[in-house]
Amino acid sequence: MNPFLRAQDDSLRDFTDIYLRQRRENAGKPGSSFSGEKGLLNQRAMLADLMNAGTDTISNTLSWTMLFMAKNQGIAEQRTDTYGFLFLRKAIF
Secondary structure, three states, rough: OOOOOOOHHHOOOOHHHHHHHHHOOOOOOOOOOOOOOHHHHHHHHHHHHHHHHHHHHHHHHHHHHHHHHHHOHHHHHHHHHHHHHHHHHHHOO
């Protein structure tokens, strides 16, 4: 069996582990959306959907943040001072 299809010690850590377990359990069942070539295509589509959803969420969050900072210059300056100090402090210590 492909090591990528098996979660270590069969612990379920996330959605992908559950999906892979279902693929393993339904490997020989004809017509199952988890088995064979159809299961592999569904798995790839599911992972692509998860990646696209995460990318879209981050993109929208950053866009709205930049718009908010552009409209509120005072708050933008405060955040820059605060975060600049935090990054500088981490670099020194």
